[in-house]
Amino acid sequence: MDPKQIEELIAKGIPGARVEVRDYTGGGDHFEAVVVSEAFEGKTLVERHQAVYNALGDAMRARVHALTLKTLTPAQYAKRR
Amino acid sequence: MADVSERIKSAIESNRILIFMKGNRNFPMCGFSAATVEIFDSLGVPYETIDVLADQEVREGIKRYSNWPTIPQVFINGKFIGGCDIVRELYETGELEPMVRAALAEGASRG
Numbered sequence: 001m002d003p004k005q006i007e008e009l010i011a012k013g014i015p016g017a018r019v020e021v022r023d024y025t026g027g028g029d030h031f032e033a034v035v036v037s038e039a040f041e042g043k044t045l046v047e048r049h050q051a052v053y054n055a056l057g058d059a060m061r062a063r064v065h066a067l068t069l070k071t072l073t074p075a076q077y078a079k080r081r
Numbered sequence: 082m083a084d085v086s087e088r089i090k091s092a093i094e095s096n097r098i099l100i101f102m103k104g105n106r107n108f109p110m111c112g113f114s115a116a117t118v119e120i121f122d123s124l125g126v127p128y129e130t131i132d133v134l135a136d137q138e139v140r141e142g143i144k145r146y147s148n149w150p151t152i153p154q155v156f157i158n159g160k161f162i163g164g165c166d167i168v169r170e171l172y173e174t175g176e177l178e179p180m181v182r183a184a185l186a187e188g189a190s191r192g
Contacts, residue, residue: 045163045167045170045171046149046161046162046163046167049149049163049164049166049167050148050149053149053150060150061150066113066151067151068165068166069166070166
């Protein structure tokens with residue numbers, strides 16, 4: 001699977017999210033994603049990750065072996081830089 | 082044999098800290114499971130593990146139970162805490178240790 005496809009799926013499932021996905025083994029099934037969204041405000045980490053997993057739907061179960069996730073609100077993202 | 086979600090529920094309820102993982106603490110079969118048990122080892126706290134590779138029913142059942150598609154999965158005091166990334170993040174921000182200590186203290190006072 002292409003990292004771009006994953007970015008698109010996440011962005012579609014979480015409108016307005018800023019998404020960056022990297023294939024860290026080059027094998028097309030181990031990914032690292034940073035997702036920044038206002039929708040994460042007031043949500044627990046579990047809820048944020050679930051939102052991303054839901055956005056990926058069947059792709060998560062069938063085609064992605066591993067996805068390392070960072071989920072941030074815009075404020076958290078700004079603080080990180 | 083009891084229904085798989087009942088088995089999962091009872092395992093979660095009877096352990097203060099329970100990790101569903103691939104392999105076991107000495108022989109983790111996946112890097113994410115390994116990283117997770119390493120964190121709990123570094124805290125030096127007692128925890129239990131369930132090897133999902135040894136039980137296909139549990140491997141699929143736990144994903145439905147917690148609405149979470151990946152392994153490992155960590156439960157503290159019966160509550161789903163998250164997978165490897167979340168545990169790592171909570172560890173790095175210093176939130177994990179007090180959470181774990183509180184859960185263990187509560188267990189001790191209950192006897």
